[in-house]
Amino acid sequence: MKTSRRGKAYASLASVGVAALVLTGCGGGPGAPETSPAATGGATATGKSEVTLYGTIADAEAKLLEKSWADWSKENNIKIKYESSKEFETQIAVRAQGGNAPDLAIFPQPGLLGDLATRGFLKPAPEGVKANVASGWSEDWAKYGTVDGTLYGAPMMASVKGWVWYSPAEFKEKGYAVPTTWQELLDLTAQIEKDKGEPPWCAGFGSGDATGWPGTDWVEDLVLRQSGKDVYDQWVANEVKFTDPQIKSALDEVGKILKNPKYVNAGYGDISSINATAFGDVADVMVSGDCSLTHQASFFSGFITDAGGEVGPDADVWGFLTPSIDGSGNAVTGGGEIIGAFSDDPSVVKVQEYLSSPEWANSRVKLGGVLSANKGLDPANAADPLLEEAVKILQDPATTFRFDASDLMPGSVGTGTFFKGMVDWINGSDSGTVLEQVENGWPSS
Amino acid sequence: MSTLSKATPLALDPANGSPRRRKTASLAKTRLTNRWATLAALVIAALWTIPTIGLLVSSFRPAQLVRTTGWWTIFENRGFTTQNYTDVLQAGNSQLTMAGSFLNSIAITLPATVIPLVLATLAAYAFAWMRFPGKDLIFVLVFALQIVPIQMALVPLLRLFAAGELFGFPVIGAFGQAGYAQVWIAHTIFALPLAIFLLHNFIAEIPNEIIEAARVDGASHGQIFFRIVLPLTAPAIAAFSIFQFLWVWNDLLVALIFADGPVAPITKLLAEITGTRGQDWHLLTAGAFLAIIVPLAVFFALQRYFVRGLLAGSAKG
Known part of the structure; x- marks a missing residue:
C-alpha cells in the first residue's frame, strides 16, 4: 500500500513542481531567498571560500568541467563545488523556493532562467559579467541571458545543431x-x-x-x-x-x-x-x-x-x-548553457566573471567534447575538426544563430x-x- | 496490512484452544499444498525473475552488444566483461565517490529506520493503552496525515531546514553541519503516520487481561512497555523495520531534495551515471545490481522475521 505511494512519488517528480507552484502562491511570493546555508564560511567582505554550482552536466563531462577551472580555483583560493542533477529542471525551482538555492546554476534552457528571473530569485549579472558578455558574445547570444532588458547571465558552452x-x-x-x-x-x-x-x-x-x-x-x-x-x-x-x-x-x-x-x-x-x-x-x-x-x-x-x-x-x-x-x-x-546567480557574494561574482571569460572558454574547449560561442575562443583549441568547424561558424559574424526553439x-x-x-x-x-x-x-x- | 490485523486476534485469542488450532493449521496446510498451486507459484516466480535475470546478463555484456542486441541473444552474441562494474565503481564527482555514497546510504538508512520506529512504538503504545483527553481525535489526525502527499511537504520542509531554526530555536543547527540530520528528519516525518497506525493496531490487540494484570502488580507504564508490549510486538516491529529500511534505501525523491552534495546516497549517484545525455545507459544494469546488494542481504537475513511478522502468532499453541 505504502509502497505504491512511494512508487508514485518517484514517478511524479513533475508534481513537485506543481505543488511548489501552489505553495508559493499561498506563501505570498518568494521574496528574496537567502543564499545557500549549506555553503560554509558565510558571506564576509572578502567573500566565501566555497561557491556552489548546480547543473545538468553529469559524470564524465562534469569531471572535465571541474578540470577546466581547477587551476583558476587554486590560484584564487575559491573552491567551486559542482553538483549535477538529471532532475535539474524541477529541482532548481524547488531549491530556489525552499531557500536552499545554489550560488550559481547552469541553465540549459533560457526559458527556465527567464522564469526564475521574473520570479525574483536570480541576481542581475554583475558589471564584470556584463562587460564580458558585451565583448565576448554576439547580440543573438546575449539576448538569451537577458530578461526584460536586464542581463541575468552569461552564455557558457554551446553546440551547433543541424x-x-x-x-x-x-x-x-x-x-x-x-x-x-x-x-x-x-x-x-x-x-x-x-x-x-x-x-x-x-x-x-x-x-x-x-x-x-x-x-x-x-x-x-x-x-x-x-x-x-x-x-x-x-x-x-x-x-x-x-x-x-x-x-x-x-x-x-x-x-x-x-x-x-x-x-x-x-x-x-x-x-x-x-x-x-x-x-x-x-x-x-x-x-x-x-x-x-x-x-x-x-x-x-x-x-x-x-x-x-x-x-x-x-x-x-x-x-x-x-x-x-x-x-x-x-x-x-544550436543549444547552450547560461549561468545564472542566486547570490551576489564577492566570491560568487568572481567565479561568474571567470566562467564568462574567454580564458575559461579556451580552457574548457581544449579538454574536448564541447565548444563555446565566445569570440575570444581560439578555434585551434577545439578537440576535433568538426568542433573546430562549428566554432568558426559560431564566430562568423555572417552567421545567424538561433537557440533551439x-x-x-x-x-x-x-x-x-x-x-x-x-x-x-x-x-x-x-x-x-x-x-x-x-x-x-x-x-x- | 490486512493480514496483520486479521492474524493477530487469532493468535492471542484464548478461546482458540490448541487442539482445534492445530487441526485448522494442518487442514490449511493440506489445502494449500496442492500440486497445481505449487506449479503456478513456480511459474509466477520464474516469470517475475526474468527481468532481473535479463538485467544480470546485460550487466556483464560489453556496451556495444547491449546497445545493438537483446540479452536473450546472449548465445548468438557472446561477450563477457566486468567493465560495466568497474565503470560504475569509478563513477562519482569531486565531492563523492561511489563507495562514499554507499556509506552515505547506510548512514542515512539506519537512523531513518530506527528513529521513526522508536517514536512510533512509543506513540502507538500511548494511543493504545494510555488515557488522555482527545486521544481518539489525535489518533485520527495522525492517521489522516497519511493522505497528505509527500510532495506537498517538500518545499515548506526545505525552507524550514534552510532557515535552520524553528520559532527562534536553532533546531537543525544543533545536529551539526553533517547534513544527514535533515534527511533523517524528513524520512522520519514521512514514515511516522503509517508506522504509528500499524503498530497501534498491533499493540491494541494485546489482551486487556495481560495489561490489567501487570497494572495490578504495580507495573508502571515504562515497565509495561518494556517487559510486555515490546516482546509481544517484536515480530511486527521487525517486519515494519524491514519495510522502512527498504523504502529509505531505495528512496530517490527525498534524497534529491534534502541530501546535497557530500551526503548524497547511492540512488542519487546512480541517477547521474548515465551521463549528461543519457549515452551511458548500459551502466544502469551494473549500477542496479550494486545498489540491490544491501536490500537483498537485509531481506534474506531477516526473512524469518518478515514472514513471522506478517503471520505473527498464527502458529502459536
Whole structure:
C-alpha cells in the first residue's frame, strides 16, 4: 500500500513542481531567498571560500568541467563545488523556493532562467559579467541571458545543431557531392537509396522521458531555413502558431525523409523503429557503415568516438550543415548553457566573471567534447575538426544563430507536447493533427 | 496490512484452544499444498525473475552488444566483461565517490529506520493503552496525515531546514553541519503516520487481561512497555523495520531534495551515471545490481522475521 505511494512519488517528480507552484502562491511570493546555508564560511567582505554550482552536466563531462577551472580555483583560493542533477529542471525551482538555492546554476534552457528571473530569485549579472558578455558574445547570444532588458547571465558552452553526418569514403567512392541546397539533399537521398537498395538515413528519437527531441531539431532547422529568422522568433513567441502553414510546410519537408519507408531507418528497421532507437546508438550504425546519413548536433562527434569511429574530413565520419533552401545564407540552430546567480557574494561574482571569460572558454574547449560561442575562443583549441568547424561558424559574424526553439518555449510545449507530437508523428499521425496537438500545449494565459 | 490485523486476534485469542488450532493449521496446510498451486507459484516466480535475470546478463555484456542486441541473444552474441562494474565503481564527482555514497546510504538508512520506529512504538503504545483527553481525535489526525502527499511537504520542509531554526530555536543547527540530520528528519516525518497506525493496531490487540494484570502488580507504564508490549510486538516491529529500511534505501525523491552534495546516497549517484545525455545507459544494469546488494542481504537475513511478522502468532499453541 505504502509502497505504491512511494512508487508514485518517484514517478511524479513533475508534481513537485506543481505543488511548489501552489505553495508559493499561498506563501505570498518568494521574496528574496537567502543564499545557500549549506555553503560554509558565510558571506564576509572578502567573500566565501566555497561557491556552489548546480547543473545538468553529469559524470564524465562534469569531471572535465571541474578540470577546466581547477587551476583558476587554486590560484584564487575559491573552491567551486559542482553538483549535477538529471532532475535539474524541477529541482532548481524547488531549491530556489525552499531557500536552499545554489550560488550559481547552469541553465540549459533560457526559458527556465527567464522564469526564475521574473520570479525574483536570480541576481542581475554583475558589471564584470556584463562587460564580458558585451565583448565576448554576439547580440543573438546575449539576448538569451537577458530578461526584460536586464542581463541575468552569461552564455557558457554551446553546440551547433543541424549537422548531417556522412561517410567521406562512401561519398568519394560513389562520387556524391556534399549538397548545398535542400533539394540537392533530397536528390542525394534518392540517389543513395537507388545505388544501395537500402534506406540511406538512420534516426533515433529515443531519449528516456525526453524521447522525441531529435525530431524537434529537424523541424527547427527547416523552419529557420524555409521561413527565416523572423518567423522563427515569432514561432518561439507563439505569434506564428504551430498550426501555421509555414510550420506545417517545415514538418512536411522533414517528412519527405523521415516518413518515407524507403529512406529510413538504416540498420534498425521501419519508420516506427525511430522512436525505439536511442539517439546516441545511431553512432554505431554510422561507424559500421550500415547507415549513410544522419542528422544530429555537434556533440554527436563524441558519440562517434565512443563507438570506435574517427571524426574528420577524411576519416570514418564527417558532417555538413543541413543546407539552406536555396544555397544562400548561413543560419544555424544550436543549444547552450547560461549561468545564472542566486547570490551576489564577492566570491560568487568572481567565479561568474571567470566562467564568462574567454580564458575559461579556451580552457574548457581544449579538454574536448564541447565548444563555446565566445569570440575570444581560439578555434585551434577545439578537440576535433568538426568542433573546430562549428566554432568558426559560431564566430562568423555572417552567421545567424538561433537557440533551439524547444528550449525557448514554455516547458509545457517545448519539452511537453512538442516532444510527444514528434513521437506521434513518427508513429503515423498526420502533420495537421500533430501540429494541432502541439499548439494545444501552450499555456492559455 | 490486512493480514496483520486479521492474524493477530487469532493468535492471542484464548478461546482458540490448541487442539482445534492445530487441526485448522494442518487442514490449511493440506489445502494449500496442492500440486497445481505449487506449479503456478513456480511459474509466477520464474516469470517475475526474468527481468532481473535479463538485467544480470546485460550487466556483464560489453556496451556495444547491449546497445545493438537483446540479452536473450546472449548465445548468438557472446561477450563477457566486468567493465560495466568497474565503470560504475569509478563513477562519482569531486565531492563523492561511489563507495562514499554507499556509506552515505547506510548512514542515512539506519537512523531513518530506527528513529521513526522508536517514536512510533512509543506513540502507538500511548494511543493504545494510555488515557488522555482527545486521544481518539489525535489518533485520527495522525492517521489522516497519511493522505497528505509527500510532495506537498517538500518545499515548506526545505525552507524550514534552510532557515535552520524553528520559532527562534536553532533546531537543525544543533545536529551539526553533517547534513544527514535533515534527511533523517524528513524520512522520519514521512514514515511516522503509517508506522504509528500499524503498530497501534498491533499493540491494541494485546489482551486487556495481560495489561490489567501487570497494572495490578504495580507495573508502571515504562515497565509495561518494556517487559510486555515490546516482546509481544517484536515480530511486527521487525517486519515494519524491514519495510522502512527498504523504502529509505531505495528512496530517490527525498534524497534529491534534502541530501546535497557530500551526503548524497547511492540512488542519487546512480541517477547521474548515465551521463549528461543519457549515452551511458548500459551502466544502469551494473549500477542496479550494486545498489540491490544491501536490500537483498537485509531481506534474506531477516526473512524469518518478515514472514513471522506478517503471520505473527498464527502458529502459536
